[in-house]
Amino acid sequence: MTMMIYSKILHIDLETFSSVDLAKCGLYKYAESDDFRILLFGYAYDDGPVKVIDVTKEDIPIPLRMDIADPKVLKVAHNANFERVCLSQYLCSKGHYLPPDQWEDTMIMASEQGYPASLAQLGPALGLGEDETKLDTGRRLIQYFCKPCKPTKANGGRTINRPKDAPDKWELFIEYNRRDVIAERAIWDKLNRMTPIKPSEWVYWYIDQRINDRGIQIDMDMVSAIESYGTHHSDDLMARAKLLTGLENPRSIVQLKGWLEEKEGHKIDTLRKSAIDDMLESDDIQPETREMLELRKELGKTSVKKYDAFTRSVCLDGRVHGCFQFYGGRTGRWAGRLIQPQNFPKPKFDDLDTARSLVKDGNWDVLEMLYPSMNDVFSTLIRTAIIPKPGCSFAVADYSAIEARVIAWLTRETWRMKVFEKGGDIYCASASQMFGVPVVKHGVNGELRQKGKIAELALGYGGGVPAMKNFKADKLGMSEKEMQETVDRWRRSSPHIHKYWYTLGHAFEGAIQGETVTLDRNMMCFRHGNQVYIRLPSGRNIAYVNPRIKDGHIEFDGLNQAHKWTTITTWGGKLTENVVQAIARDCLAETFYRCDRAGIPIVMHVHDEIICEVPAEQKEEIYKKILDIMATPIEWAPGLMLKGDGFTSSYYKKD
Template sequence: MIEHHLSIDIETRSSVDIKKAGAYKYAQSPDFQVLLFAYEWNNNGVELIDLANGEIIPDYINQALSDNRVVKHAYNAAFEWYCLNKASYSTPIEQWRCTMAHGLYCGYTAGLEATGKAIGLSQDKQKLTVGKALIKYFCTPCKPTRTNGGRTWNQPWHDKEKWELFKEYCKQDVVTEREILKRLSLFPVPDDEWYMWQLDILMNAYGVKVDRKVIEGALCIDTVSTEKLTEEAIKITGLSNPNSPAQLTEWLEKETGNKIDNLQKATVIELLDKDYPENVRRALEIRQQLGKTSIKKYVAMDEACGEGERVRGLTQYYGANRTGRWAGRLVQLQNLPRNYIKTLDYARELIRNKNYSGLKLLYGNVPDTLSQLIRTTFIPSDGNKFVVADFSAIEARVIAWLAGEQWVNEVFATHGRIYEATASQMFHVPIEKITKGNPEYDLRQKGKVATLALGYQGGTNALIAMGALDMGLSEDELPDIVQRWRQANPRIRDLWYAVEQAALTVMQTAQPQGIYGLIFALEGDVVYGQSFLTVQLPSGRKLYYPKPFLKENQFDKMAIHYYTVGQQTKKWEVTSTYGGKMTENIVQAIARDCLAITIKRIHDKGLQTVFHVHDEVIVDAPLGVQVDYLCNIMSEPISWAPGLLLKGAGFESSYYMKD
């Protein structure tokens, strides 16, 4: 039973660059050190222990770190937990709670300073803005100079005034964290979610092994490739720096007689479709190859690789905000390039042996080949294998289950050919005639793009964004596809409008609304003036829309507006929403909850998930574990989702790849 609360903030130092290598490798450095330890025991005021100057943490606080009757709080608690354990203070993750994770759960942003402002803290309760300069001075190595006596670290006694300010900064972080916690505690995180957060931290701390030889080989080959491509470009163009967009643009305009707007990725692809002379085409191809940025992921893996040749800290719990989905960190797993090469084993060996000539001879485009091999750098622990599985068409399954679109549910309960079945419903053609080889009834592409693009109230633009035109469909066909899909899925269409109406009614009446197993409500507190539009999901978890209000949108229609972190600006700002967008949030959140339950079930079976991407889990498993075993776990019924039919599909491998 919890009897006490302990809020903690620490300041540390390490020669490892935390931004590039991550917190785990940072704390593994031999020169890692905890400098300051600020804490508040219950509500007794903030105290500070100056460890760098020889002060010692009191015995009762030391004991509290491992006492299960004391819940430990911190902002981004994974950092405090890992660092303290690395510094030989034993403290189990099960006893910790993260105020940053709590804020993300409630729809706020991740940074302590930004969250303090967004939540409305008074100036004296907010994070001190001098922190960055002080951290740079005391927490990172300094350049040895004659003036500073050749030292590599700034110590407290080198600038006592700054050190006193640094101590105040550390204490103020506890004040800010506590004030945020007070406000958030009125909107609690479910226990299941705290358990999910703990599993995420343990997974990140365990990490995933990487093939160092692949990393070293890829970086070596990329250097050779860049040199050779640059030399060839100079030879073709005569430019001193063919990598310069300004120089290359001027040359291309001169050679083609056409105006070139820019040399962005999409523009280069368009230019390569034109009937240009061979020298122009080759210059554009080189530009395309030199512009391959995915090689940076090898650099990121190299910098983040720590103890045991493992990369740690690859996922951020609730990093995608609101829906609760995870975000990628360091290597950014969410946007790994796909692999199409059939001979992956051979390509990997060429890279491991730094064989540029062999790679060039066999695969031609070296940067693209290196890009495809990024996934394969992740490997299982010695004596293990990767067992990988993902949910099949989970968003299509969830939205049909939620809306009660029975024909779709029946498809997933039987043959599962959702694209063909959708085309059959849309065009009133027997499903057996909708095959890739039947030119008269080859409607599968239309069924596929409609299924992928139109579930959240999207129109022709959504089809184009999903690649409808690239599939060979004409723009004139698209409105008809939208109309036919909506007619074929009336219950999903009704769901969008019901969701929007429920949210609007809550805002207008302040009365909860229950539809489709969801509860819409307006929640707030009179003490701090917080307010949220919330949507309780079937799992019991809630989606939070902070500071909601009604206002006409750009279409002169009354709409819900709320505060969030802008995807482009990364700032706390107002945005609006509508039925289809809220439906997308809800469906993706339910899909995320299905993944969370699966991760828990995998853990309960004694298996180790090393990372997960979207709806896919990667398990570092003993050789005896079969992929069917993992797929069966993914297909198990979920108590809060009766009738939701889930299916897992996967593979086994000695490295990660896209099957």
Template structure:
């Protein structure tokens, strides 16, 4: 029988905790093995090969794993591909065929171009990222077996040695034959559920260009990004010494046994006439700021020390040590379609998306002190070691020897996209002329010229806060969340600031409510509508928003509901703030936020595909990190970043960039 496609599910064992270390490190362990190999060929009956009990996988199936003409399907296919890459190299090297050049870390893995993922298909349709969750939402006849978690805990992970289990550290099939039979059924069922998902979603195929993007994502994860192990190890040691010193000082001042105890500190403060509801960073920082000169010096000093202790960033460094594979690189840090409302990537493991920024001017010098292990000089020159270590986190990522990083990012990408699609021409003119959008916004709002370091410069901060908070329908609450009051604005200034921004941006405001009306009309009447090139449609219980790129955003089971103010709103089903599947309320400005972020994502993806000839090792929402030889020009790569796609030729995007010997934010 000719094999055209296979649906695969693996059950595996490793001594590595996959939730902390990721699939790449999990599968490279010496103790890793595949226990069960469930497969359906060409949609036929599922066959489970019990490798743990001596079954062998047929030669034609092994050969198909490296055959680029045969499509391999799995739910979270990257796991199956990575595991099979390692397994084939060990057990059937004649059937392993990597891709890329031997010097590229990606050469250690099966080519992703012939793999497709039902989890990505589900995410594209606005569905959960778990097999169990998708099965429940789609109401599949065959559901994932609920006993699965217990079976995985029993067979797939090390167990604690006890008298009852004879002191063993692992459970094998012979230790519970009934559970093993059920485990094989669980493996079979998972393949059946995956096939059922494909059948259920067959009317909504994922476009080929999305699969191309997925394959590029897999290649980037296969590349990984190098970590400086010596620097990371010293940073952790510095943090421990700093923390011990701070704790000692705090004990000396307060007499408290455990300065980490909120209860003990609150009592110590209360005994001195200070009542604090919370000891959170913001509350403590505000108290310290307000009480300077008006409070017992010991109280202020103790709270300052608490703030320093709270800054400890050792967790990120520890995550780097945990995740780093045998090649010295962190792999699998990016989840394709992790944010299914916009289709943006989500961070995994070390979370590149939320690393602290660096602002210290002598970054290289501070880094060198940590790398050389010179704690005493660091302590002498930097009185806030936790904060310095926090600012140095990015610098733990380094290019491989003989290479450099080029970091290229988009300037104000969401603001540019919003101005373009809403037709707010004065804003687009600001971008075309290379001017500061915060100054221009303040100038438009207050009717006076504003320069960053010149006339009316004090208004720029108001312009900046307004820009960051108000583009998606935000009001006074959004300004507060963005730190308006902490940045010197008064409560009575906030509503006038909202009014001024909206008056200065009438086309954006119109766009919010045009989108609101279009969505409601489509949901209510089941007809197609369009607003400034953004198309809305309804099909089989789904709302689709078609972006200029051709990509669609999907909203499950939309309907017209009532918001908390008694007005009409659109609700749909999705993963909410509680991380559970629930009905979510939305309205025009929120849909606009989804649209703008989704288009921004598409622009970055367009640039990444144009840059795919380079070795992309990392990316965030508006930034690409490239590992390259010293001869590569920053200007040439930024020029590629600045290209506009055919589907949005008039967008004024600009790629800015710089080169560095370690990852950092340009000063």
């Protein structure tokens, strides 16, 4: 993975207009809109002066265009995918994109150093001065110039605000654009003075950008049919609910509770899903109550609305582009965007071919006879709306139990490694280790396998009884006492994992104090400046900003689940989870690289699964090649037993 040596650096920031909603529809659809245009082009070479070209008055000069296309000129931007795709629309022929391997992205650099991705949050978090941070007037100016406006008498009925409509605001917008370039360059300089990002990370980002450029083909005929039918289906359900109850709005919790209380003769505390399920399990409710509760469940589902994301974001080529965010979390894993394939619901049935064929043929009456819930049909079929382009098939491969394999390898929990080496079932093996009896799936002591599965999922990172409950151990009839006994058994049967939580926690605390602590598997914890890093076996680092020990607990600055920059508390078990997931991510990234080198086009990935669009006549050959790639030992992880499994298909589905 050799890196280019560049002749100069070109820092870029764009301000643009499009009538397409960027947040809802995605960048690629935004940029292909007929009314898309670049308004301002802010730029600076190296440490030179920042200049802004008013593209509403003049084109981007030829020398700048040549540098944008020159592979020896490094282009730098914050969220560089935006500038790259927008400039591709401006400079390239339709459907072609500027190559990502001539770009660097300060947003990715910030994320890899543990900082927020948002430019507005990033400057202050890095401690940059006011003259090097983003102007806070930007949101109002972007709203005014970059989005359509509502026609009014006061604005003469116009739908677009142009520079001549507010010259003072336009001058401020030019200054805003200039300051963004200043801020982004200051951020790039400061981030480059921190611990360097591993060069291979840029290579993985280039592959990620090509995956987003490639996009995902959507079966829009099926999507449109489901959306159209779903509207009528919902209207029919509402009409039946109104007729049954006499209520003006059966969706109203207050109205429906009153009707149910009158019908059943007792108080109804809540209409949460679990409460409705409990009522439906009872034999002692009125038939009308049962029907209305079933209608309530069906009306409450959002299965058809999930298809809206396809319709909103699909581009003119029939594909959705830009579905994946590189380094979407602390561990470096990818995050989903737009159609969010990571969040698709679990299938409710297996016979996808029949249901899919009936939908495409418009046989709704037959569907309603075969399936009790049409929303279950829609939620089950949502994956199948993703299809390969004509002449191609999908080759889908998923890493098998990768986190369990990684934690066994990382901690040298030998019995676990032997299970994977022999192709065994880790849930059965774990239950056998805990309970001291043989456990065989669907065989002797098979009832213990589910307890082993819950323990494996809940306890690997220091979880206890609450974690067991999160994985529904109480639904198995386990009491809190039994759960605690299971926790104790699991920790005794996996002593190396249990010990590792504290080993890693102590190493991290040592690094906070300035020590460099070496760990097994070519890992270390060390401090550099304001950060503590955990060096992974791959050589990549996980970064923690401003870590400290307060009241016996490890704290650092980071983004919480509400994306607010705040104080985060952690400990050795959570750090172990970070490390295991980061190693699993690095394994997946290595698979991306190997597939890319082999000319196998990845169009999508979900958790630890890759979906490749391959020529139909070669699908089995390429599928086997992908499995070989996934099972090939990784140089930095000697002894880590990896295995992929999957299928080929004419549409995407869950195996």
